[in-house]
Every structure is written in structure tokens, then in C-alpha cells.
Amino acid sequence: MRPTSYATAHSFALVAALVIETALFSIVAPNFFTVGNFFEITRLSVELGLVAIAMTPILIAGGIDLSVGAMMGLSAVCFGVLSRQLDMPLAFALTGALLVGAAGGTLNALLISWLALPPLIVTLGSMALFRGIAEGMTTGAVTYTGFSESFLFLGQGYLWARVPAQLPLFLLVFAGYFFLLHRSAAGRALYAIGFSPASARYAGLPVKTRIALVYVLSGVVSSLAAIVYVAHLGQAKSDAGNGYELDAITAVVLGGTSVFGGRGRLPGTLLGLLVLSVLQNGLHLAALPSELAGVLTGALLVTTIIVDRVRAEEPPLLTEDIPVKNTQVAILCGAILAGAFIVAGTNVWLVRSITGVVATGERAAPARKLVVAMMPKAKGDPYFVSCRAGAEKAAKELGVDLIWDGPTGLDAAKQNELVENWITRKVDVIAVAVENRGAISSVLRKARSRGIRVLTWDADAEADARDFFVNQATSEQIGYALTDEAARLLGGSGDFAVITGALSAANQNEWIAFIKKRLAEKYPRLKLVTVRPSDDDRDKAFFEAQTILKVHPTVRLIMAISAPAVPGAGEAIRQAGTKLVQVIGLSLPSITRTYLKDGSVQTVILWDTHNLGYLTVQAASRVVANELQAGAASMDAGALGRVDVRGTEIILGPPLLITKTNVDQFDF
Amino acid sequence: MMGAYRRETAVAFGIFVLGLLLVVTAPGFFTAANLNDLFLANLPVLIIALGMTLLIVTGEIDISIGSAFAVCGIAAGTLAKSGAPLGIVLLATAGLGAALGLVNGWLTSYVRVPSIVVTLATMIVLREGLRWITQGEWVHDLPADFQWLGFTQRSYPVVVAAVAAALLGTFAWASRYLVAARVMYATGSDPDAARLAGIDTRAVKLSAFVILGALTGLAALLNSARFNQIPANAGLGLEMKVIAATALGGTSITGGKGTIAGTALGVVFLGAIGPALTFLDVSAYWERAVQGAIILAAVAADALSGRAETYATHLLRDRA
Structure with missing residues (x-):
């Protein structure tokens, strides 16, 4: 058969x-065809691989589980709470996280198998539920770090100096699933159910329990994947496993499993x-x-x-x-x-x-071109697109080979993966706009230990993980500048609202923390009434701004701290036709120009993004040529002239306040 | 036929309860301004869900519409910027959407690759291709008459409401009485029987894809026209919103069953629930969890109330 x-x-x-x-x-x-790279590939695919393995029997049985990525987020957060907040022993924390996975899987199983609800709609719902609970527990922001070395070994260590430590675990799960699916009666039953649930039932197969089994197992394996993910990244946060469901389904379907059930291996x-x-x-x-x-x-x-x-x-x-x-x-x-x-x-x-x-x-041109690999936080973001233009200008001037690549959305795990790949490729300089400080530092240290010079730009890693930080403004400066500008526009008192990016975005959460600190210290009569997410989507920011105006009529200012959110909020104010509410935020002149000019947006705070990209590539080339060493007071930055250096930080200059009057000076 | 519209009734009841809760605790929800904003924000979901309902009824699915939405938006903006008259922009955008639907439909019907695989592929290809070409750059400096498509901020919602109502009415009527739509139900219920009855099931599926594509293009244009610049990352996750609304409204993912009215109710319920939670002062951090719980509770309650019937249809559905 x-x-x-x-x-x-x-x-x-x-x-x-x-x-x-x-x-x-x-x-x-x-360096692609090397043993080392082969093992790196396996390390990077373990988490996704675990989820894909668990997804296979579900598709074979004619179902689907869209909640696996969200389950990873929830398990990661629960593991973080148990292990770091409650300081439980590792064994308890691991068991706890796996139990959460089992509970989530059971919820799916109950609804799908006993209530005979369509798996697509059930797991769509539980996807929102699991991710939502993870976000609620941590307010999107709390990140658990500081796990023990022995635990981190699971995600970062090598066995016999070569084999990634998580590989045996993966093979074990694979073997277990292989036995279940291809060597057991239960596995055969899944094929029969996927092929025709009605006939399977008439043949006397326990349809409900078999279907329940694969969903419960899927929850447990997703938790396991989350644990490996946490060990790999060294941090647990609610956005763990974002988008894994689609990647896993892609791998399974590419592997020949039929989405209609009954077929696949x-x-x-x-x-x-x-x-x-x-x-x-x-x-x-x-x-x-x-x-x-x-x-x-x-x-x-x-x-x-x-x-x-x-x-x-x-x-x-x-x-x-x-x-x-x-x-x-x-x-x-x-x-x-x-x-x-x-x-x-x-x-x-x-x-x-x-x-x-x-x-x-x-x-x-030098005999061998310098290879600088530069990573933005997110590739499609207009902010980073404009940084790239400056970086390319510098690369052209200096005859440097510039590799520009990054995650497509904010994703700490993808950043680590890319750095690992660049280490294998043996580039000369890695320059990263850090999404998550705790997660990336260990892999940057690894790069340094292999003789690669490491810079950070836009946002910093831990100080010992990089040579220099190209500092355009610290989170503290940004938070304070925004708060001060809000206070100035509101005359020191009044209500305001924040529209952020994603609720779990690391940088925005840091800025919000400093905004709150500044409020407490300096502006007791200024009140932050609500923080709303925009998921970096202009249309969603627009709608959130409209809702804020209605739900919080006392709000006199909206502070939008994600680049697409400022034009979103500006358009909402313009369409509402109100002069009572002002908008400030962090964005680009190019997408806020019309709103600044017609007065729907008052102030945009930013630095020269062209120059930031330009300065980073300049610094990369100076560091390799040993023209820039720690302790220097300044560096030669080509078209920018001499730029100040403080310790290991290269200072771009103060943030710009962009308003109606000066917006036309900026072409980015 | 008893209980044939059980899911529709259940969703309508859910909307009623939510509405009642809001009337008591947050009457501000029902101001004309809020309902207007809510309608415009959910307009793309509504328009696309009409086409999605028919497509799912034929037993196929399209998860590439979010990417197609972004592609059509950028195309509309680029075309408008080049000075093309609005009528041409409208036709071209809907035509582009239809062409993308044609590709999905052709690969599904004639090359016989499962639609979820085809559209998973086109979803990735369109999204990544768009990012590659635009490099994330938005379309700025649109001609002045692009925003509101030559209407005004006041008249535009009325015009699109009329368009939406016309589409809704046409689809609801056609899905019951028009042969061209009834063959979609036949195709989805039992493709073999439909073929033997003389229905060209491949052409039927292809046309459902093309209709959905054209509606996606239209939705992209009507949504872009509310603003004066067009972002390159529009429509992320739109496919999930549309499919969730369709499935919640009672359309069976396995084909052959579903109503336009149910879909419309699903769109209203899912569209209202997010802002309703904001009005009810639920913390933004817990909003997603509450949303998920409500969706699960709604479908579970529905199933519990008519368990035997659902179970029977689940077991007897054809897996041809």
C-alpha cells in the first residue's frame, strides 16, 4: 500500500x-563546501526541523496546525518565567515548558477531534491565543536572559568539537516520529484517516484519538523547539518562533506530503x-x-x-x-x-x-578588496533603505565590497543566522544594527575570536562583543528628545499617546522605558495614557490613531515611534481635521514631508541616515587598516571630515529636529 | 434544512452580544465617525472575502492575496504617478489582480498543483519580488486627485459604501440564483459528480481565482486611495484575516458549503472585535489573547450547540 x-x-x-x-x-x-558549514546548516535548521517533523503527520492525517510558532513563543516565555523569574531548577523549568506545550496541544486536539471543528480555524484562533498570552505575560517587552552555561550548551555548544549539541536531540525526535509514522499501526491509521476519515471510521480505527495524538505531540515538540531556540539565542521573549508555521509547512509540502492528507513521508x-x-x-x-x-x-x-x-x-x-x-x-x-x-x-x-x-x-584599488558585511534590522524598512544608500556611497569611494543583507522583518534569530553564515564566509568586517543585544552578543564574540572585526551601528551589542559602535543616538537620547519635544509642544502638561511598532519590538520598548523615566523625573504633569501597536504597518497606525482620538478624547499629542506610524498618525489627524492634537515621532523626511508641511505632523526626530551608513563603512575600512584604534579622539571619515570618537564609540552627531521649516534640506 | 444557517445565526448572535456590551459600557463606539472609520478600515477584507468565499466553495484556497494586494497597490500608485487617467488605473489594477489570479488558477486547474501549494509559492514570490524591486521604497508624490479618486473625503466613503453594497448584493444574489455561481457549489461538493454532470470544473475553478484576483486589485486601489502615498509592505497577514472571516462565517474549508451573508457577518465580527476591546479598555498587551479566546469560544459554542450534525458532515465529507 x-x-x-x-x-x-x-x-x-x-x-x-x-x-x-x-x-x-x-x-x-x-567556504560553502566544508564540513564546518555542513554542521552549521544543521544547527540552524534544528528548531524549524522539529516543528516540520511534528507538522508532517498532521498534514498526512488531513489537518493543519498554524499555532506551532505561537506555541514556541508561549513556551519560551513560560520557560523564562520558571527558570529566571522563579529560579526553579532546570529540570523543573524544562518540564513546565513541555507541559505548557502539551496543554496547548490538548486544547487544539479537543476542539479539532472531539468537537470536529475545522483545524484551520481552530489553530488560527489558538495562534492568536498563545501569542497573545505570551505578549500579555511579558507586556511584549520582558526578555529573559542569563541562562546557565550548561543550558546554553544545548543551543550553542559542540560535541566532539564539531557536532552541534542540538543535533542528537533532533535525530532522536526524528527517529521517534519515524517509528510512529512508518513502523507502527497508529501511523498507518493516520494515513487511512487522511485518505478518508469516513472509511477509517467504518474500518474501526480510533479516528478521534489518533487525530488528538498528533496535535498534542505537535504542542510538545513545538515546546521542545522553543527550548532549543532559547538555548541557541540565549534569551526568551514572546516573539520566539514568529512565522515558523509557514516555513515548516513549506518544508513539509516541498518534501512531498500532500496537503489533502493520506500521502507523505x-x-x-x-x-x-x-x-x-x-x-x-x-x-x-x-x-x-x-x-x-x-x-x-x-x-x-x-x-x-x-x-x-x-x-x-x-x-x-x-x-x-x-x-x-x-x-x-x-x-x-x-x-x-x-x-x-x-x-x-x-x-x-x-x-x-x-x-x-x-x-x-x-x-x-587594493590588491584584494575588503569585504564588509553590513546588516540592517529589517531589509524593507524605509529607514534602513536610506542608510544603505550612504553605505554604498562610502563603499564606492573606498573600493570596498559591500554585502548588504538582513532579516525581512524584525527577527533576532535571523540576525544570528546571518552572522554565522558570514563567519563561515570569512568576511573582513561584520557591521550589525542590533535587534537584540543579549541574543547577538555571543555570536559576535565568536566572530571576533575568528579574527573578524566587528562593528555595531544604529543599536549596540554588549561592549566586549564588538570593536566599535557607530553611535547615532542612544536609546536614552532618543527617549529624552521625544519626551522633551512633547513637553515643549504641550507646554509641560497634558495627555499623550504612543503608537509603537510591534508590541515586542526591542528598541521601541527601550525608548518607551526611557520616555517613562523622563516623565517621572521631569514632567509630572505630562501623562502617557496608552501605548498602541502598529506592527510597522501604515494602515494599522492610521486606524489606531483614529481610535485613540475617540477613546481618549483628552489626548493632545500622539508620539509615533515607528517609521511608517508617523505618516499613518499624520493622515489620521489631517482627515479628522482637528488642530487640537499634534503628532511627533521618529521617521523619515521622505514619507512625512507632506504632513510636516500641512501641519498634521509637528516634529520628526532623526539623524542623517545617509551619513550613518556612510560613516559605518568608513569606520569599517579604517578599523581594518588599523587607522582607527580604541582611545583615538577622532577619525577621518571621508566626506564627513573628522568625526569624534569617545572610547569605542564613533559619534555621528546630535539627532536632528526636522520641522516644516527645514524638511526640504533633507533628501532621504 | 433545519440548522442550515446555524453558523450564520451563531455569528450574528455574537455580534449582537458584542454590540449590547458596547451600548452599555462604551456608547462612543456607535458614533457615525467611528462606524465610518471602521468600515473603511475593513473594506479590503470585505471585498476580498467575497471572492474568497466563492473560491473556497469550489474547494480551493488562495493565500497569496496579501502579497497580490501589495503588488497591486504599488502598481496603481506607479501608474497614477505616470499620469494615467484614474479610469485606466482602476482597470489596470483590477486587471493585474485578475492576471495574478489567472496564474494561480491555471497552475491549480490545468497543471493540477494543489492550490495551497501554488498560492504559498506565489505568496512568497510576489512578496520577495516586490521587496527586491522596490527595496522597500514607498510611492510618494502621487497626483493630487489620486487621494479619494477624484471624490472628497466626505463623499468617498459614500461612494465606496455603494460599491461594496452593490458587490455584496450581486454576490449574495448570484451565489443563490445564478448558474455560473451554482456550478461552483457543485464543483466543491463533489468534483467527480460535477464533471459527470457536464460541468467544466477546471474552468469553474479558474474563474473563481480570476474573480478573487480582480477583487483583490480593486480592494488594493480603493484602500490606497485613502492615503497620499503607498507603502511597499501593505497587506501583510491580510490572507489570514480574510480566510478567518470566511471560515468563521460558516464556509467549509473542504468546499461546497458557505454563504455570502455568513462571510459578511464574519467580517463584521472580526473587524469589530479589535477596536471594541480598545473601547472596552482592554490592555493592548492582552488584546490578541482575548481575540483568540473569543474566536475559539465562538466556534466551540457553535459546535456544541449542534454537535451531532457537524460531526456527521465532518465524517461524510468527500475526500476525492
């Missing part, structure tokens, strides 16, 4: 894709996971844009699944279906990959050759 021919056909296509990927990356990506999931992880790792090492990973994943998903249609054992329903052979599919996959590489490769080559020509025109 096992659909062997289908499974092997699918595996064949995946193995072919994997071989082609490996071959291509071995040529274009430095665990080794396929493992292959799918490897194809995705190798793709991401290779693109990072080759310094190709990581957007390419998304585009290629999409193409691979559709291509490999064609096998599903072609080799399905049902007779073709329509005569015009053309039979396709495995080899043809494999060649197709290969051709797509190769085509994409050629396109991307020529782009990169073109850009490099152009910048190379410009560079040699301006100053003698």
Missing part, C-alpha cells in the same frame, strides 16, 4: 535539486528542509540577495509538486495530460535554479564591475 513509486519519484527530484544546489554553491560561494520532509536550508545558507555565503531565496523556493515548490500530479497512481483524468519523467522534472528544477543563478550572478557581476571601475578611477 505504501506509495513507494510516488515517494521515490519525489525524493529523486529533491535529491537532484539538492545536488545541483550544492554543486552551484560550491563554485560561487566561498518523514524522510521527504527532511529532504525538503535540507533543500531550503542549503538554499538560504548558500545564498548568504555567495552574498546574493536573500529575496532570491523566496523566489527560488516558490519555483521549487511548484516544480517538485508537479511530480505529485504526474506520478499520482490515479489514472490521468484527461487525455491532454502529458506524462513527464522524473529526469525531466529534475532537469527542469536544475534549469530553473541555474537560470536564476545566471541572472543574479550577472547582476552582481555587473554592479561589481561598475563600482570597481569607479573605485579605481578615484583611488588605487
